[in-house]
Amino acid sequence: MTPSKPNPLFRLMPSMTDVAFLLPMILLFAGLQGVRTMLGDGDTGWHIRIGEWIMAHGQVPHQDMFSFTKAGEPFFAWEWLWDLSFAWVHMHWGLGGVVLVSLLVISMASALLYRLVYRRCGNALVAITLTGLADAGASIHWLARPHLVTMLFMVIFLTILERVRGQKTEDRRQETGANKRLLWLLPLLMIPWVNLHGAFFVGMVLIGAYAGGELLRALIARNSGERIEAVRASMGYLLALVGCMAASLVNPYFYQLHVHIWGYLRDPFQMRYITEFQGTNFQHAPAMFLEAMLLLGIGAALWYGRRKQFTEVLLLAGWGHLSLVIVRNVPIYMFAAAPIVALPVTEWLRALGQAPVAKWMRTAAQTVEEIGAEIDSLERVWRVHLVSAAAVVVVALGMSSPLAGPKLKPEYNPEAYPEAALAKLTRPGQRIFTHDEWGDYLIYKLSPQGTKVFVDGRSDFYGAKFDLAYLDVLGVKYDWQQTLDRYGVDTILMPVDSPLAGAVKESRRWRVVYDDSRAIVFRPAGETPGRMEQFSTSSRGGIGGRDLAVTALTTTHVNPEDHVFQTRGVYK
Numbered sequence: 001m002t003p004s005k006p007n008p009l010f011r012l013m014p015s016m017t018d019v020a021f022l023l024p025m026i027l028l029f030a031g032l033q034g035v036r037t038m039l040g041d042g043d044t045g046w047h048i049r050i051g052e053w054i055m056a057h058g059q060v061p062h063q064d065m066f067s068f069t070k071a072g073e074p075f076f077a078w079e080w081l082w083d084l085s086f087a088w089v090h091m092h093w094g095l096g097g098v099v100l101v102s103l104l105v106i107s108m109a110s111a112l113l114y115r116l117v118y119r120r121c122g123n124a125l126v127a128i129t130l131t132g133l134a135d136a137g138a139s140i141h142w143l144a145r146p147h148l149v150t151m152l153f154m155v156i157f158l159t160i161l162e163r164v165r166g167q168k169t170e171d172r173r174q175e176t177g178a179n180k181r182l183l184w185l186l187p188l189l190m191i192p193w194v195n196l197h198g199a200f201f202v203g204m205v206l207i208g209a210y211a212g213g214e215l216l217r218a219l220i221a222r223n224s225g226e227r228i229e230a231v232r233a234s235m236g237y238l239l240a241l242v243g244c245m246a247a248s249l250v251n252p253y254f255y256q257l258h259v260h261i262w263g264y265l266r267d268p269f270q271m272r273y274i275t276e277f278q279g280t281n282f283q284h285a286p287a288m289f290l291e292a293m294l295l296l297g298i299g300a301a302l303w304y305g306r307r308k309q310f311t312e313v314l315l316l317a318g319w320g321h322l323s324l325v326i327v328r329n330v331p332i333y334m335f336a337a338a339p340i341v342a343l344p345v346t347e348w349l350r351a352l353g354q355a356p357v358a359k360w361m362r363t364a365a366q367t368v369e370e371i372g373a374e375i376d377s378l379e380r381v382w383r384v385h386l387v388s389a390a391a392v393v394v395v396a397l398g399m400s401s402p403l404a405g406p407k408l409k410p411e412y413n414p415e416a417y418p419e420a421a422l423a424k425l426t427r428p429g430q431r432i433f434t435h436d437e438w439g440d441y442l443i444y445k446l447s448p449q450g451t452k453v454f455v456d457g458r459s460d461f462y463g464a465k466f467d468l469a470y471l472d473v474l475g476v477k478y479d480w481q482q483t484l485d486r487y488g489v490d491t492i493l494m495p496v497d498s499p500l501a502g503a504v505k506e507s508r509r510w511r512v513v514y515d516d517s518r519a520i521v522f523r524p525a526g527e528t529p530g531r532m533e534q535f536s537t538s539s540r541g542g543i544g545g546r547d548l549a550v551t552a553l554t555t556t557h558v559n560p561e562d563h564v565f566q567t568r569g570v571y572k
Helices: 008-012 016-031 043-057 080-121 124-141 147-165 170-196 198-219 224-247 255-266 268-273 287-306 310-325 327-352 359-379 386-400 420-424 436-449 459-474 480-486 499-506
Strands: 431-433 491-495 510-515 519-524
Touching: 016 080, 016 124, 016 359, 016 386, 043 080, 043 436, 080 124, 080 147, 080 170, 080 327, 080 386, 124 287, 124 327, 124 359, 147 170, 147 198, 147 224, 147 327, 170 198, 170 224, 198 224, 198 255, 198 310, 255 268, 255 459, 268 459, 287 310, 287 327, 310 327, 327 359, 420 510, 420 519, 459 480, 459 499, 491 499, 499 510
Parallel strands: 431 491
Antiparallel strands: 491 519, 510 519
8 A cells, every 4th residue: 555645756656657658659669660650651741731731821722732633623631630730740840740749649548548448447457458458459550640639539538428427336326417517528529520530420429329328228127217317318428419410510611521521431442442441351460459359349248238238338349340341440449449348357357366267367367456456556646747758758859869760760761652763753843643652752742842643642532433543554454554645644653563664664655764673763755854745734634532541552463453552550
């Protein structure tokens, strides 16, 4: 037990909350590729450039400004607030600032998740273990992009919903009634969420699960008193849900944003060609974290179902299913499941400590419970989170150091992006064809000079019809040259081992102007070196934004039917 008045120095010691805050940093730099993991996706660049456009023009864009294929067509900058915020960060601290703030968002989400898990189970050791498992599973999508704020807002929503519901014991009912006022925070929080990231509807799904759980309890209630209590409990959640729906309209595009997102999610192109929208591949090592949480979730769902606590069952079943059919939902399931499975795990360990099993199993279970109880006494003392703050400073200094290694240097990996080829892509007015991941990179590197791209990662903007034509070019379909002619392409930038690069080499219409064994640049064979052919800006042809966060890398696919947009950081 800690003394009632602990030594002031004790308050400077790290708590388990600090450990939870530091876990993402440890995973990122010890288990992953550090900063390169966070910048393993070109979308970060165009998000920053959109934010700079907003700062320069004082308004949110409604038309495209980055492509020459669909220039001026309607465009939804649905993460405009993230774009603006991180453009400001980038203006003052560069890519290092963007990465650091993104890492802070992840660490804050991890710390809040630990507090939520700990509050539900009361065992700090179980809580930190489940938090680490959730972080490891969610790390497949640790990219410096707007979707990170959804993880943070999700934990905040769950924390509020749990505080409102409280524990189903007599001594907590008065607290639960007082906490119902917290529900009105949810619509207020929805306003920034809807402008920061397109997955704001996750918050509504969470509220709906709490309302649905109470309604299911009412349906099977044995007496009218219990039924009335459950219905009344559901009404608060339903009102909060209606409030969040109304608050989600507070965005620059009003209800058109919802229509756009709904159409995007229903487009079969996304499920077929974009890795983030495909099913989870359990042949990849990171899937083991999801497997562990799914097994715990199945056991927990049965445990809660027997106790008629249907909210937990709905959350586990719903997000568990979605994590299997769409890989980008894995982080959401991991964060939703961790606090839910915590209480059953604690109860199972307690029961195992008394069960007629092997002595070593009873001893292990009792040890976990004892250590958790000892840590609990320490966790009751408030701390100054000096260690967490110091870690952030150390990471910031490491990234700003001229001696920073690959894991700390805030830059796009020169081995994955055509950094050396940029010198050959600086002439004004050029029309560059490259795959969408490198298109993102070119927007970041060259758009301030007015360079436009054929395509980039905003698949919701370009649409399925256009993207299929783009894939036909990558797959060297018979009419690939006609498509390039239709859009007046005068420069081709591709990986040297891509099928298109091989086909262009064989064409008499193109000549190689740069080749560094990683990237190759072609220009028209009839073009005099140093002279640029002019193309009408209106020659866009008749073919037809992406993110809920999608970044694509196209490489060596011969058949466009076999081509899949590949997202960095997702089960590769």
